[in-house]
Amino acid sequence: MQHDPSITHEAQQHPISLYLKVWGLLFLLSAMSYLVDYMHVQGIMRWTLIIVFMLLKAGLIVSIFMHMAWERLSLIYAILVPPLVLLVLVRIMTIEANYAFWTRAIFMGGGG
Amino acid sequence: MAQAPSDREIIGPTLREIAADWSADQEVFRHTHWGKAMMWIFLLSDTFIFSCFLTGYMTMRSSAVLPWPDTAKVFALDIGGHEIPLVLIAIMTFALISSSGTMAMAVNFGYQRDRRKTTMLMLLTALFGLTFLGMQAFEWTKLIFEEGVRPWYNPMGAPQFGASFFMITGFHGLHVTCGVLLLLIIASKVARGHYDRTGDYSAVEIAGLYWHFVDLVWVFIFAFFYLW
Numbered sequence: 001m002q003h004d005p006s007i008t009h010e011a012q013q014h015p016i017s018l019y020l021k022v023w024g025l026l027f028l029l030s031a032m033s034y035l036v037d038y039m040h041v042q043g044i045m046r047w048t049l050i051i052v053f054m055l056l057k058a059g060l061i062v063s064i065f066m067h068m069a070w071e072r073l074s075l076i077y078a079i080l081v082p083p084l085v086l087l088v089l090v091r092i093m094t095i096e097a098n099y100a101f102w103t104r105a106i107f108m109g110g111g112g
Numbered sequence: 113m114a115q116a117p118s119d120r121e122i123i124g125p126t127l128r129e130i131a132a133d134w135s136a137d138q139e140v141f142r143h144t145h146w147g148k149a150m151m152w153i154f155l156l157s158d159t160f161i162f163s164c165f166l167t168g169y170m171t172m173r174s175s176a177v178l179p180w181p182d183t184a185k186v187f188a189l190d191i192g193g194h195e196i197p198l199v200l201i202a203i204m205t206f207a208l209i210s211s212s213g214t215m216a217m218a219v220n221f222g223y224q225r226d227r228r229k230t231t232m233l234m235l236l237t238a239l240f241g242l243t244f245l246g247m248q249a250f251e252w253t254k255l256i257f258e259e260g261v262r263p264w265y266n267p268m269g270a271p272q273f274g275a276s277f278f279m280i281t282g283f284h285g286l287h288v289t290c291g292v293l294l295l296l297i298i299a300s301k302v303a304r305g306h307y308d309r310t311g312d313y314s315a316v317e318i319a320g321l322y323w324h325f326v327d328l329v330w331v332f333i334f335a336f337f338y339l340w
Contacts, residue, residue: 013220013223013224014220016217016220019213019216019217019220020213022213022216023209023210023212023213023216026209026212026213027206027209030202030205030206030209030334033334033335033339034198034202034205036339037184037197037198037338037339038197038198047340050335050339050340051335053335054331054332054334054335057331058328058331058332061212061324061327061328061331062324062328064216065212065213065215065216065320065324065327066320066321066324066325066328067317071144072143072144074140074141075141075144075149075152078140078141078152078153078156079152079153079155079156082156083156083159083160083163086160086163086167089163089164089167090167090170093167093168093170093171094170094171094174096171096175097170097171097172097174097175098174098175100171100175101174101175101176101177104175104177105177108177
């Protein structure tokens with residue numbers, strides 16, 4: 001497959017220390033989300049912490065390890081915008097799950 | 113009075129314009145290596161597959177009438193007489209993150225055309241992947257033979273737990289397995305100097321994208337399935 005060789009090697013040279021720093025951060029964030037469970041943090045605090053650590057880790061992996069931070073905006077938008085529609089699916093399925101739960105609880109005596 | 117333009121006149125040129133823009137799609141991603149753009153598109157579709165699994169898991173879990181098992185206890189290990197919650201999953205997480213770190217460095221050395229370091233780091237990445245798979249096999253064995261969990265049955269409560277556990281972690285494990293194979297293939301090509309002859313080390317970066325994605329998916333599984 002032919003392509004223009006001048007376009008592939010741009011902007012992908014970063015110092016190793018950057019990767020080591022991100023690696024360390026990912027370790028730290030994983031350890032912290034593990035601690036959330038270990039320290040038995042409960043309720044809204046638990047969910048907030050889990051989601052915040054999860055999003056931070058995902059952001060670091062995508063932007064630094066997968067080099068998304070140095071890609072062109074057309075590629076970034078093409079990849080990152082479509083998954084947002086999943087929020088609609090999650091909302092719809094939340095409603096559906098509530099309906100299924102109450103149907104089971106009311107008509108099947110909680111045995112379903 | 114001028115005649116109103118017909119639908120055909122309005123829609124026709126506009127649609128043709130959109131078709132012309134997108135049929136020239138090498139223009140959209142013309143600054144990106146074709147293989148890399150294709151890998152990103154594949155990963156986007158894979159994102160949707162895993163999201164469907166996780167959303168399905170959310171639906172099953174919040175509609176279950178029987179209690180959901182406490183994952184901290186289910187995945188606890190007995191180490192030196194102490195029951196440590198989720199410890200196996202924590203080690204698996206660290207193994208996968210470490211593999212991502214070594215992979216990122218392999219990509220870097222690939223672009224510096226350092227064959228030896230790239231090969232070694234890719235093999236190390238594959239080794240971390242195999243460690244992860246080994247621990248997952250252990251986890252599955254424990255759950256199937258000691259706890260008696262099945263995709264349709266779960267002695268600890270909601271049967272949906274078994275279904276979503278085997279589906280989600282199984283599909284992720286399949287991705288790790290494919291990733292290890294891909295890494296070994298690319299690493300052997302690097303070692304044999306294939307990319308020095310073609311002058312293009314992008315294959316290392318593309319394999320890296322796939323591998324980081326596997327790690328990325330695990331971040332979400334770890335948060336939603338094990339910690340929630």
